[in-house]
Amino acid sequence: MTTEFKNQVKEKLAGYIAQKGSQNKAANSLNGVSAALLSQIMNDNHQNISEVMWRNVASQIGCSSKKWFCVETTDFKIISKVLEDAQQHAHVFALTGDAGSGKSMSFEIYTKINKNSYLLSCAEYWNRKEFLTQLLTVMGVDYSGFSVAEMMNEIVKKLKSQESPLIILDEADKLPDTVLYFFITLFNRLEEHCGIVLCATDHLSKRINKGIKLNRKGYKEINSRIGRRFIELKGVSFTDVTQICMANGIDDVKSIKDIFTDSEGDLRRVKRKIHAVKNKI
Incomplete structure (x- = not known):
């Protein structure tokens, strides 16, 4: 559990609290999370927060240590x-x-x-x-x-x-x-x-x-x-897949075409294929 990841969680949590209106409302919207815990995170009082709780909060507010870039399809x-x-x-x-x-x-x-x-x-x-x-x-x-x-x-x-x-x-x-x-x-x-x-x-x-x-x-x-x-909705186009591939580190035309053909219009499949290509699986 790195300091960088904790800072990412804190930054994401600040936006989540602002969206909900208060720390109490944010805590009420999360499972197994108290307002006191959110206060500890926001005030950098980390010594009593377990790694399990960090991951619990992170997963519920949509913060991940895995890099994935979304595009406007x-x-x-x-x-x-x-x-x-x-x-x-x-x-x-x-x-x-x-x-x-x-x-x-x-x-x-x-x-x-x-x-x-x-x-x-x-x-x-x-x-x-x-x-x-x-x-x-x-x-x-x-x-x-x-x-x-x-x-x-x-x-x-x-x-x-x-x-x-x-x-x-x-x-x-x-x-x-x-x-x-x-x-x-x-x-x-x-x-x-x-x-x-x-x-x-x-x-x-x-x-x-x-x-x-x-x-x-x-x-x-x-x-x-x-x-x-x-x-x-229109569905996933070749242009959409191209933009997603390029945003996530794949820019050669053949790989993009292969990913689009194999994905069958499913963005979950696109993500898996990009991972496979980048890691040569």
Whole structure:
């Protein structure tokens, strides 16, 4: 655990605290982390902080000792524009894009530099209470002892008190219907106060369209609230891969072409291939 890495964590943490609004809110949004610990890091009082805790904080705020340089891909620019519009004007949008197109990374970058923006990476096992728990956690709100109704009321109250808040539901297609209906509730109670963006693969648009045809509860309402439109991302282009390769130390044309062909439009694969080429694996 080098001093350089600790300084990197401190610098990243300072931005994270500023984005959340205070050390207490930042601590509440992190698992297993107290405000006192954050204060120790920021004040260079390191003697009682274990390496495990340093890594815990670093991983949760997106600080890594491994060098990787991101670039503004075509989809990154589209996503950024949609998120900015949603946050500034309290609009609601739905985005669809292939797995590995860089959606999640784009969301993480946006929320780290834009105050009052909250990212939820949805999961299949979430019930209504877990959904609200996760949202309150990223908002840095203490929800201990709250019922589901009280949690929802607290979310609405906090968001209405903020300037231009934004909720991003990544991998929204993983949510079961009972939780997806909460999107309708959030929209109804936060209309013109909070932007909301749903994002997933095209499975989400297919699911919504199928639900409408089968007249399933809530699906017409969801479709109406997203403007009856899914914004489709463009996917990973050769230009995108070229820029990523050059930013990360690969500039010969043959290697770039090979990486693009092998990646099949998946940026995770691009990263693996760049590592393989640089390390001659």
